[in-house]
Amino acid sequence: MAQRKSQQETPPAAIVAEARSVREQIDDLSTRLMIGGAGKLTAYDFGALCTAATNEGLDVLAESASALAAHFRSGSKTPLKEREDLATKGLEHFRILLEGGTVEPIPELAATSAPTEMNVYAEDVEMIEEFITESREHLVAIEGKMLELETDSTSAEVINAVFRGFHTIKGLAGFLEFASIQQVAHEVETLLDLARTGKLAITPPVVDVVLESTDYIKREIAAIDRKIKGGPAAASENNTDLLARVKAASTGEPAPVNIQSTPATEDPTDDWPTTPEPEPQSATPQAEAPHPPAIAPTEVTPPTPLREERRSSDVASVRIETAKLDHLMNMVGEMVIAQTLISHNPNLSSIKDTRLMANLAQLTRITADVQKVTTSMRMVPIGLQFQKTARVIRDLSRRAGKQIVMMMSGEDTELDKAIAEELSDPLLHMVRNSVDHGIETAEERLLTGKDRTAHIRLAAYHQSGQIVIEISDDGRGLNKEKILKKATDRGLVKPGAQLSDSEIFLLIFEAGFSTAEQVTDISGRGVGMDVVRRHVQKLRGRIDIQSEQGVGTTFFLKLPLTLAIIEGLVVVVGDNRYILPIFSITEMFRPRPEVLSTVKGKGEMATVRGSLLPIVRLHQRFNLEPRVQELTEGMLVVVESQGKQYCLFVDDLVGKQEVVIKSLGETFKDVVGLAGCAILGDGRVGLILDIDGIFRGRA
Amino acid sequence: MQPTALVASPNKAMPASEERAGKYLIFRLGSEEFGVRVMKVREIMGIQDVTPVPHTPHFVKGVINLRGKVIPVIDLRLKFDLVPEDYTSRTCIIVVRTEFGEDELMMGTIVDEVAEVLNLVPADIEDTPDFGPGVETPYLLGMAKVKDKVKILLDIDQVLNNNELQGLGSLML
Numbered sequence: 033m034a035q036r037k038s039q040q041e042t043p044p045a046a047i048v049a050e051a052r053s054v055r056e057q058i059d060d061l062s063t064r065l066m067i068g069g070a071g072k073l074t075a076y077d078f079g080a081l082c083t084a085a086t087n088e089g090l091d092v093l094a095e096s097a098s099a100l101a102a103h104f105r106s107g108s109k110t111p112l113k114e115r116e117d118l119a120t121k122g123l124e125h126f127r128i129l130l131e132g133g134t135v136e137p138i139p140e141l142a143a144t145s146a147p148t149e150m151n152v153y154a155e156d157v158e159m160i161e162e163f164i165t166e167s168r169e170h171l172v173a174i175e176g177k178m179l180e181l182e183t184d185s186t187s188a189e190v191i192n193a194v195f196r197g198f199h200t201i202k203g204l205a206g207f208l209e210f211a212s213i214q215q216v217a218h219e220v221e222t223l224l225d226l227a228r229t230g231k232l233a234i235t236p237p238v239v240d241v242v243l244e245s246t247d248y249i250k251r252e253i254a255a256i257d258r259k260i261k262g263g264p265a266a267a268s269e270n271n272t273d274l275l276a277r278v279k280a281a282s283t284g285e286p287a288p289v290n291i292q293s294t295p296a297t298e299d300p301t302d303d304w305p306t307t308p309e310p311e312p313q314s315a316t317p318q319a320e321a322p323h324p325p326a327i328a329p330t331e332v333t334p335p336t337p338l339r340e341e342r343r344s345s346d347v348a349s350v351r352i353e354t355a356k357l358d359h360l361m362n363m364v365g366e367m368v369i370a371q372t373l374i375s376h377n378p379n380l381s382s383i384k385d386t387r388l389m390a391n392l393a394q395l396t397r398i399t400a401d402v403q404k405v406t407t408s409m410r411m412v413p414i415g416l417q418f419q420k421t422a423r424v425i426r427d428l429s430r431r432a433g434k435q436i437v438m439m440m441s442g443e444d445t446e447l448d449k450a451i452a453e454e455l456s457d458p459l460l461h462m463v464r465n466s467v468d469h470g471i472e473t474a475e476e477r478l479l480t481g482k483d484r485t486a487h488i489r490l491a492a493y494h495q496s497g498q499i500v501i502e503i504s505d506d507g508r509g510l511n512k513e514k515i516l517k518k519a520t521d522r523g524l525v526k527p528g529a530q531l532s533d534s535e536i537f538l539l540i541f542e543a544g545f546s547t548a549e550q551v552t553d554i555s556g557r558g559v560g561m562d563v564v565r566r567h568v569q570k571l572r573g574r575i576d577i578q579s580e581q582g583v584g585t586t587f588f589l590k591l592p593l594t595l596a597i598i599e600g601l602v603v604v605v606g607d608n609r610y611i612l613p614i615f616s617i618t619e620m621f622r623p624r625p626e627v628l629s630t631v632k633g634k635g636e637m638a639t640v641r642g643s644l645l646p647i648v649r650l651h652q653r654f655n656l657e658p659r660v661q662e663l664t665e666g667m668l669v670v671v672e673s674q675g676k677q678y679c680l681f682v683d684d685l686v687g688k689q690e691v692v693i694k695s696l697g698e699t700f701k702d703v704v705g706l707a708g709c710a711i712l713g714d715g716r717v718g719l720i721l722d723i724d725g726i727f728r729g730r731a
Numbered sequence: 732m733q734p735t736a737l738v739a740s741p742n743k744a745m746p747a748s749e750e751r752a753g754k755y756l757i758f759r760l761g762s763e764e765f766g767v768r769v770m771k772v773r774e775i776m777g778i779q780d781v782t783p784v785p786h787t788p789h790f791v792k793g794v795i796n797l798r799g800k801v802i803p804v805i806d807l808r809l810k811f812d813l814v815p816e817d818y819t820s821r822t823c824i825i826v827v828r829t830e831f832g833e834d835e836l837m838m839g840t841i842v843d844e845v846a847e848v849l850n851l852v853p854a855d856i857e858d859t860p861d862f863g864p865g866v867e868t869p870y871l872l873g874m875a876k877v878k879d880k881v882k883i884l885l886d887i888d889q890v891l892n893n894n895e896l897q898g899l900g901s902l903m904l
Binding site for chain 2: 362363365366608653654655656694695696697698699700703704705706709711715716717718719
């Protein structure tokens with residue numbers, strides 16, 4: 033294989049440096065074999081050895097290791113004693129091979145029969161699960177890198193990274209006998225090998241075919257995932273076409289003339305959902321001049337040691353079930369409460385023991401630290417979601433025939449994993465909306481004096497304890513009149529209603545609303561934007577829109593940093609304490625009689641900063657016995673939800689508190705007006721109010 | 732236990748006495764004594780502050796914090812339409828595990844007093860008598876007679892799990 037040849041051409045020093053990892057593994061395996069016997073070794077150990085050996089170009093060793101793995105796979109009929117002999121013999125064998133010696137091959141370790149399709153799924157479900165997780169991670173990384181390559185096709189480091197990703201997938205798939213994945217990964221690897229040795233330029237068709245391959249592998253992995261979760265067995269998808277296309281792409285001559293005629297783009301097969309329609313080269317988003325052909329061979333950097341980088345990332349992280357993290361969060365929450373109860377114990381003030389006090393203070397500090405660390409464990413950078421979105425923009429823009437460049441900033445901004453995952457849908461719908469409705473065609477853009485290439489910018493940053501995600505385009509902007517007219521037509525707004533700009537813009541999030549003149553296959557069925565709203569609401573976030581006609585639109589998603597903790601304002605009504613999320617509060621005050629007014633004798637209103645806001649009495653909504661009935665003796669909290677403001681009337685305010693949010697559980701999931709609950713400082717449960725639900729109340 | 736069989740036809744599909752034998756936690760409500768399977772009981776705690784949840788039936792007292800988990804609490808007196816009475820130092824919350832749809836749910840039940848744990852043998856247990864039409868007894872497992880006193884054996888899943896609790900909020904508005 034080409035890759036191995038190229039490695040053999042690298043200076044011997046590199047081989048030695050890389051070989052250490054195989055040697056280390058062999059040492060480790062023999063030690064474990066000696067101490068624990070063959071029962072302590074698993075197929076995975078030899079699989080890892082096989083991967084390392086392949087990385088280092090030790091073909092023979094890799095094959096034997098793979099064959100050895102087969103004997104150790106659970107369900108293998110090889111008796112333990114025989115396994116032990118084989119392993120001992122094999123390891124001895126490997127050592128000699130490693131020294132550069134040659135040996136008689138062991139018959140039992142000759143390459144096993146050709147891999148069977150979709151193997152038995154052995155009993156190695158855990159291994160397959162690991163394979164699925166790992167492959168998915170690699171695929172996401174690969175997609176990101178490929179998009180990078182589209183703008184800078186010469187970065188050897190990036191090509192190497194993609195190559196490594198496919199290589200690992202190939203190794204794992206081969207070892208678990210997922211032949212279809214292995215074949216595709218293998219072909220792509222070959223293709224990329226040409227690229228990294230400078231024999232092939234990374235052109236858009238090459239990127240296409242690589243991305244197509246990732247899609248294929250994704251689908252296959254999804255099928256495997258379904259299968260091991262007990263779903264129906266699906267035959268693996270036919271990959272002959274894809275293989276042919278990858279091969280075709282790799283034969284593309286480096287000369288720029290040939291890029292146009294690379295067969296890959298002309299392939300008419302259309303059963304691939306993401307296959308861009310064959311279209312002229314100029315329609316690609318980053319239509320740069322084709323890159324100069326072959327990079328001079330002298331510039332080719334030798335392949336970086338693969339093993340080292342992989343290992344460092346392995347050491348740096350551990351996968352933990354989210355359920356365990358949640359449990360830990362719960363326990364830490366309880367610990368914080370217990371600690372608060374102790375340090376607020378009134379009897380403490382009579383104790384004069386300074387040492388005890390110092391210890392208590394120390395405990396308080398440590399508890400706070402533990403809480404901080406626990407919270408941060410759930411945090412992930414948003415970059416991963418951005419990368420996925422970048423891929424979507426690329427595909428969509430091609431299909432829509434628009435030239436779009438995507439820019440990102442703040443990819444390192446961290447947020448709760450649960451939120452990050454929930455975000456992928458809304459992000460997808462919003463960029464769809466931008467690509468399809470926001471951005472004009474190149475011709476339109478030229479007519480209005482804009483650059484023919486449009487820009488979509490994704491940005492993330494922190495702002496006052498929230499994370500803000502901006503999605504902005506420089507397209508045609510939202511047409512206020514058109515939105516208003518349509519909303520009126522659909523009965524979403526009463527004719528003649530006075531709405532602010534942002535209220536009008538928010539109408540596009542109403543279910544069944546769509547501004548697209550015609551329905552396209554990408555979006556415009558009016559389902560996208562209300563999905564966005566639902567998701568964002570679920571995450572306790574807010575959406576704002578800024579838009580100027582002809583200049584562009586910016587969506588702002590404002591989300592809490594974590595789903596687990598919110599800042600709350602504790603309020604009292606009668607004997608009950610409730611928590612209002614701080615992010616939905618704009619102000620609070622004790623009303624003076626002159627700001628109050630009634631409409632037709634029943635609807636109560638208050639004038640706040642010049643605007644008339646309705647008053648909602650919490651005790652009425654919840655049928656409680658309040659301590660105060662007079663508005664002027666209680667407090668009004670001005671809250672905002674869905675662009676609507678109103679005043680919530682409560683007896684009194686207690687203070688601000690950071691609380692760990694808990695679900696009220698299935699039993700109370702339909703109770704209107706409650707968003708959840710939290711355990712307050714004294715160990716009692718406080719209910720968190722759902723601002724929107726309370727306002728809609730009985731309606 | 733086969734709770735579902737009980738709903739359809741409480742008297743005919745009563746499980747055999749052998750199946751119903753075992754350890755029961757006996758508690759008191761007013762002058763009656765009731766029993767729940769010990770297997771179903773997670774723990775017993777004294778009465779504590781319960782946070783009321785609005786828009787729920789009167790017998791749902793609210794929620795409590797059980798070591799970081801928030802669980803609903805119902806008052807069995809109110810659930811069984813007995814006269815409400817003030818809580819005393821003997822009032823207890825029995826935390827039970829119930830089946831809630833597919834999941835297991837922890838729920839607190841407020842009772843007047845916890846009496847004892849009894850090991851009931853099949854001979855102690857009788858089927859619920861037929862109270863005639865109009866008297867539904869889906870949540871009765873049977874009756875146990877011990878030293879001439881009758882204990883009413885409850886199928887706690889049925890007590891807590893009929894649709895009253897599911898989606899109760901929407902009904903109240």
